[in-house]
Amino acid sequence: MLIFENRNQIEEFLDSERTKNKKIGFIPTMGFLHGGHASLILRSKKENNLTVCSIFVNPLQFDQKEDYYNYPRNINKDIEYLKYLKCDVLFLPSYESIYPPDHKIMSYHFGHLESVMEGIFRSEHFQGVAEVVRILFSIIKPHFAYFGEKDYQQLLIIKELIRQLKLPITIIPCPTIREADGLAMSSRNSLLKEEQRKNASFIYQQLLFAKQNYSKYTPHHLKNIIIENFRKNPIFKLDYFEFADAFNLQPVEKWENHKCVRAFTAARINSVRLIDNIEIFNIRD
Ligand code: AMP
Numbered sequence: 345m346l347i348f349e350n351r352n353q354i355e356e357f358l359d360s361e362r363t364k365n366k367k368i369g370f371i372p373t374m375g376f377l378h379g380g381h382a383s384l385i386l387r388s389k390k391e392n393n394l395t396v397c398s399i400f401v402n403p404l405q406f407d408q409k410e411d412y413y414n415y416p417r418n419i420n421k422d423i424e425y426l427k428y429l430k431c432d433v434l435f436l437p438s439y440e441s442i443y444p445p446d447h448k449i450m451s452y453h454f455g456h457l458e459s460v461m462e463g464i465f466r467s468e469h470f471q472g473v474a475e476v477v478r479i480l481f482s483i484i485k486p487h488f489a490y491f492g493e494k495d496y497q498q499l500l501i502i503k504e505l506i507r508q509l510k511l512p513i514t515i516i517p518c519p520t521i522r523e524a525d526g527l528a529m530s531s532r533n534s535l536l537k538e539e540q541r542k543n544a545s546f547i548y549q550q551l552l553f554a555k556q557n558y559s560k561y562t563p564h565h566l567k568n569i570i571i572e573n574f575r576k577n578p579i580f581k582l583d584y585f586e587f588a589d590a591f592n593l594q595p596v597e598k599w600e601n602h603k604c605v606r607a608f609t610a611a612r613i614n615s616v617r618l619i620d621n622i623e624i625f626n627i628r629d
Contacts, residue, residue, distance in 0.1 A: 370486035405472030
């Protein structure tokens with residue numbers, strides 16, 4: 345596996361690979377890699393000649409400094425894992441190579457997509473995500489970029505970014521990979537204490553309950569049942585539980601007004617904030 349820390353060097357290398365007609369697949373990450381990241385890398389390996397993974401913990405997308413400093417990191421272990429997965433290239437940029445001193449941060453307008461759920465609880469988050477992804481795309485210039493449905497709102501924002509900037513990149517959504525008890529794999533899971541980890545699958549159980557029972561209730565009623573379930577669980581502090589249209593995140597008042605609905609939730613166990621979502625139904629044309 346080739347490892348680049350320098351922006352010009354990776355650009356030069358990828359430019360030369362592109363002239364050999366190689367298809368480039370790209371997976372941007374913040375590291376502390378797990379099976380969710382691996383699924384994106386393996387999918388890219390199947391569909392491209394060259395798979396590039398980046399690891400960069402982007403300070404711009406954290407609204408709290410402690411969260412940024414506490415974010416789990418283990419570069420050596422990540423490198424070993426990427427070698428094991430036979431990833432071709434790792435881009436490991438410094439802060440300065442992404443945000444040089446003369447860098448001007450762009451501002452983005454994603455409308456409704458950024459004004460709900462994560463957009464409410466983490467105000468500058470998607471602006472920071474869009475900025476780093478735009479910069480990484482401008483360096484890697486991939487043909488395909490792989491994003492997890494685990495961060496579904498982010499996935500829609502990135503698709504919108506591609507549309508607005510007219511970038512010739514295809515976004516490939518990839519399903520959420522879960523632990524055996526249903527907890528969505530996440531770098532943040534490592535911050536949970538043993539007892540907290542044992543209880544964390546409660547989030548998935550609530551999403552599954554919604555999926556299995558949606559036809560018996562109105563969206564409003566079902567949402568209230570689940571909010572009440574969270575309220576009764578002393579371990580969690582619920583940020584939100586919402587049903588939203590999978591295409592545009594518009595709120596769901598009646599199931600029958602939508603073709604595809606997902607349930608979204610974010611909950612905290614002490615300072616560890618976990619997010620997850622699930623498809624409730626999808627009426628394919
Ligand atoms: P992160 O390192 O958390 O920024 O995630 C990098 C990419 O991996 C994003 O596209 C995430 O949506 C994706 N990802 C994270 N966790 C999972 C998971 N459990 N299953 C599938 N994709 C995931």
